[in-house]
Amino acid sequence: MGVEATSTAQQAIAPVETPEPSPWTIEDSEALYRIDGWGDPYFSINAAGHVVVSPKGDRGGSLDLYELVEGLKQRNIHLPFVIRFSDILADRLERLNGCFSQAITRYNYPGSYQGVFPVKCNQHRQLVEDLVHFGQPFQFGLEAGSKPELLIALALLKTPNSLLICNGYKDREYIETAILARRLGKQTIVVLEQLEEVDLVIKAHQQLGVTPVVGVRAKLSAKGEGRWATSTGDGAKFGLTIPEIVHVIERLESVNLLSSLQLLHFHVGSQISSISVIKDAIREASQIYVQLAKSGADMRYLDVGGGLGVDYDGSKTNFYASKNYNMQNYANDIVAEVKEACEQAKVKSPVLVSESGRAIASHQSVLIFDVLGTSEVMTQDTVAAQSSDHLIIRNLWETYQLIQLENYQECYHDAIQFKEEAISLFNFGYLSLSQRAKAEQLYWACCQKILPILQKEEYVPDDLETLRMNMASIYYVNLSVFQSAPDSWAIDQLFPIMPLHRLNEQPTRQGTLADLTCDSDGKFTQFIDLRDVKSLLDLHSLKPGEPYYLGLFLGGAYQEIMGNFHNLFGDTNAVHIALTPKGYHVKQVVKGDTMGDVLSYVEYDREDLVESIRQQTESALEDGTISISESQRLLNSYKESLDRYTYLSVES
Structure with a gap:
């Protein structure tokens, strides 16, 4: 489209900035970035215009996030880094258990609640250890979805009577390990998700002499919604159909193991945005549960799986990045529906189990990164067309002069047409290079004149959205998407992204964020908004010599473990922070990957690499193309680079 990228350091006329009709306040920033919606009760903005984190929610105590970042940098912890707030993790666990406790009391439910955390959401040792520790008062357990996750759970989960739910594909080794763990006092429950797993359990029991406890995962007919709608129904990846569940009952009964069947499990998908989906699923599952109990199985647990959503955009709607219910609504509906079904069937009410991972882990993690520079549309002083100029240039000049509020849309389309005609004339040799340059210069001058008009409009017509995108800034950020x-790139997951500071100043730029990778998909181009999704993020212009920090929030589930090594950018530094009466305590720093680390992941040997460079410098010395001091400087720099962070070091 004729846009030229240029560093902010280059001499060019700055893009037209949004007018400032009145002084900007932190309330304006709160509304713009919707922090009151998605951030409550953990994130807010203080009078200094900085993001504040309250790790214990509304129970008191807060930290200035900008000052925390500055303090961590002084400790030689380089950006980008993830900050994990263990107090938020504890608060999320307490809130979830509190909601179920309140629902049980409200409906006089005769059973109890005992949750588990799905390790797949975030397998990092420090986080899982914190979860086990904070979950002890609630006998909170873990869920494993693979053999490695089972090994983690067996080693870390030592809370008496806490559950260890064993999901996922299973082989003989997986099942034997889970069953034998009962000898250690572990409350392992092997959930049957494939028919062949029934015979594996029976064989393990016969060989080991240990009585297992098993569950069945049902494929519900209740429909899910959104991105994970296929987690239920006949085409679901996991689970047993009703005929298959009947077969399991008959098979277990034939070997006198029907009493081992004690749990029903179902899952209708991650990030359920509508409470009606949860109601439909729990209604069907409750009926399956009572029928299993009537069949003679020793039913004790109903595992409602995951799905408890996170309000990423703060809209409190059934939009896929939000949810139209709160945690208490969720607990109330589950408890009420199960109680009603069990009372009607005269079946003992089960222990309720949930596998809420996203709702527990998302809030505790904040990704902090800095801006390295920007690119803008390069414009120069508008030069009036002369009578000697080509007609197409004179037409563009006339269009520029005519632009006003009443006709800006018509003028924009005229400018596009004239620019395209200028390119066509150039391609056929009828326009010189300097004349084409003048034509494109006038085109961008038209766009520059129209943009302030658009920024005052409440509604931007679809055909002018391209202009806003073309005129937008690109902010280059120090991270790898x-x-x-990774979910932002892979499945268009929305995360709240906003500046950590300068929130008492009006942001006068709109732009996208581009990462460090050499990939056109390495960017953020979708941002939360009250109405659906917006393409541009409101940002501040950079100040020479001053850092500009951005934060990505609610990314504590899945993102830290699912990331890949595109362009060999490795794990970021991670810092664990605990709130104290005097401020905060840095509990632990987990160093991110060095260049040597990521090279070893792809089978490069450090010593071989260094030796290769040494031999090349020796050859260059013999050829006289490098001096000894230069060769040593290169070799030392190469060695030192292997021990350095994979991300860029920004000089302050």
Whole structure:
């Protein structure tokens, strides 16, 4: 489209900035970035215009996030880094258990609640250890979805009577390990998700002499919604159909193991945005549960799986990045529906189990990164067309002069047409290079004149949205989208992104964020908004010599473990922070990957690499193309680079 990228350091006329009709306040920033919606009760903005984190929610105590970042940098912890707030993790666990406790009391439910955390959401040792520790008062357990996750859970989960739910594909080794763990006092429950797993359990029991506890995962007919709608129904990846569940009952009964069947499990998908989906699923599952109990199985647990959503955009709607219910609504509907079904069937009410991972882990993690520079549309002083100029240039000049509020849309389309005609004339040799340059210069001058008009409009016509995107800034940020926010790239997941400071200043730029990778998909181009999704993020212009920090929030589930090594950008530094009466305590720093680390992941040997460079410098010395001091400087720099962070070091 004729846009030229240029560094902010280059001499060019700055893009037209949004007018400032009145002084900007932090309330304006709160509304713009919707922090009151998605951030409550953990994130807000203080009078200094900085993001504040309250790790214990509304129970008191807060930290200035900008000052925290500055303090961590002084400790030689380089950006980008993830900050994990263990107090938020504890608060999320307490809130979830509190909601179920309140629902049980409200409906006089005769059973109890005992949750588990699905390790797949975030397998990092420090986080899982914190979860086990904070979950002890609630006998909170873990869910494993693979053999490695089972090994983690067996080693870390030592809370008496806490559950260890064993999901996922299973082989003989997986099942034997889970069953034998009962000898250690572990409350392992092997959930049957494939028919062949029934015989594996029976064989393990016969060989080991240990009585297992098993569950069945049902494929519900209740429909899911959104991105994970296929988690239920006949085409679901996991689970047993009703005829298959009947077969399991008959098979277990034939070997006198029907009493081992004690749990029903179902899952209708992650990030359920509508409470009606949860109601439909729990209604069907409750009926399956009572029928299993009537069949003679020793039913004790009903596992409602995951799905408890996170309000990423703060809209409190059934939009896929939000949810139209709160945690208490969720608990109330589950408890009420199960109680009613069990009372009607005269079946003992089960222990309720949930596998809420996203709702527990998302809030505790904040990804902090800095801006390296920007690119803008390069414009120069508008030069009036002369009578000697080509007609197409004179037409563009006339269009520029005519632009006003009443006709800006018509003028925009005229400018596009004239620019395209200028390119066509150039391609056929009828326009010189300097004349084409003048034509494109006038085209961008038209766009520059129209943009302030658009920014005052409440509604931007679809045909002018392209102009806003073309005139937008690109902010280059010090991270890899593929490593730190893979769901943003892979499934268009929305995350709240906003500046950590200067929130008492009006942001006068709109732009997208481009990461460090050499990939056109390495960017953020979708941002939360009250109405659906917006393409541009409101940002501040950079100040020479001053850092500009951005934060990506609610990314504590899945993102930290699912990242990949595109362009060999590795894991970021991670810092664990605990709130104290005097401020905060840095509990632990987990160093991110060095260049040597990521090279070893793809089978490069450090010593071989260094030796290769040494031999090349020796050859260059013999050829006289490098001096000894230069060769040593290169070799030392190469060695030192292997021990350095994969991300860029920004000089302050």
